[in-house]
Amino acid sequence: MIPASFDYTCPKTVAEAVSLLGQNPEAKILAGGHSLIPMMRFRMATPAMLVDINQLEGLSYIKEEGDWLEIGAMTRESELDRSELVRKSYSLLADTTRVIADPLVRNLATVGGNIAHADPANDHPATMLAYGAEVTATGPDGERSIPIGDFFLDAFTTSLSHDEILTAIRIPRAVEKSGGAYFKLERKVGDYATVAVAAQLVLNGDGKIASAGIGLTNVGLTPIKATAAEEALTGKVLDDASIKEAARLASEVAEPIEDQRGSEEYKRHLVRTFTSRALRKAQERAEGGGV
Ligand SMILES: Cc1cc2nc3c(=O)[nH]c(=O)nc-3n(C[C@H](O)[C@H](O)[C@H](O)COP(=O)(O)OP(=O)(O)OC[C@H]3O[C@@H](n4cnc5c(N)ncnc54)[C@H](O)[C@@H]3O)c2cc1C
Numbered sequence: 001m002i003p004a005s006f007d008y009t010c011p012k013t014v015a016e017a018v019s020l021l022g023q024n025p026e027a028k029i030l031a032g033g034h035s036l037i038p039m040m041r042f043r044m045a046t047p048a049m050l051v052d053i054n055q056l057e058g059l060s061y062i063k064e065e066g067d068w069l070e071i072g073a074m075t076r077e078s079e080l081d082r083s084e085l086v087r088k089s090y091s092l093l094a095d096t097t098r099v100i101a102d103p104l105v106r107n108l109a110t111v112g113g114n115i116a117h118a119d120p121a122n123d124h125p126a127t128m129l130a131y132g133a134e135v136t137a138t139g140p141d142g143e144r145s146i147p148i149g150d151f152f153l154d155a156f157t158t159s160l161s162h163d164e165i166l167t168a169i170r171i172p173r174a175v176e177k178s179g180g181a182y183f184k185l186e187r188k189v190g191d192y193a194t195v196a197v198a199a200q201l202v203l204n205g206d207g208k209i210a211s212a213g214i215g216l217t218n219v220g221l222t223p224i225k226a227t228a229a230e231e232a233l234t235g236k237v238l239d240d241a242s243i244k245e246a247a248r249l250a251s252e253v254a255e256p257i258e259d260q261r262g263s264e265e266y267k268r269h270l271v272r273t274f275t276s277r278a279l280r281k282a283q284e285r286a287e288g289g290g291v
Pocket of ligand 1: 028029030031034037038109110114115116117123124160165166167190191
């Protein structure tokens, strides 16, 4: 279908973009366009105006600064995929970006758009929950940081206000003996997840778990942080018993529904299986087993 008609603006600064959004309550931000434009073509979204943020300078970068890895919102998936820094030190993020859509989509789709869209089937949100990331939002009153746990309110709904732009995402900087992994089942390459699990571990010198992060994709209206599983792992050695218990707790907190991709029971089973696999892989990587 053809989208409904709309006005188009292409501001040059973040301040101008914020002001356009403030003046136009029916406006929507256009980033990579790979979620918004399909929705407009199906008339599931009918914005009166598009505020295209592709010409804004300084929103495309990947850098370590202080205690964080900071990623500009307009960074394309393909840039993340090619980043040596990400490949070397952020294995969970590298795993995730590699299984998003296909190379053509990844050339345009942005990290900021993936998170701001808040589609429960998108892959970055669960990964960001597992990392304990923070979102930077820029609005009329300047910048604010939003812990990722407070960001996803419902399907396609976030805590950003209408005139705020997600300008960056910050992931805790990689430390010694840390590693992660993302396991995803898709019907075919390039598809959205039937179910996926993100796991991130930091180990102590004695091999026990200093902190664990687990995020679940597409088993609820929002990405789900498996807090009870994370807490059960903290201070433990990762062995068959602790993995089994964490996987059980993660599958309990999932809220899958039956659809053409599978039954509720099947999806819970996948959460258990992928939690186990992701934790084992995360440990291997944290111990220096490579990406
Ligand atoms: C064939 C196909 C397969 C796909 N498969 C996957 C997949 O397997 N996994 C996956 O995770 N995704 C998948 N996607 C989605 C893709 O990754 C999207 O591009 C992404 O979800 C949205 O990013 P975008 O930059 O394209 O955002 P857009 O489509 O431009 O915007 C999406 C929404 O977010 C808002 N928005 C965008 N940027 C910002 C910002 N900086 N601040 C505030 N709001 C903003 C927009 O207003 C809009 O409402 C697929 C897409 C296609 C077309």
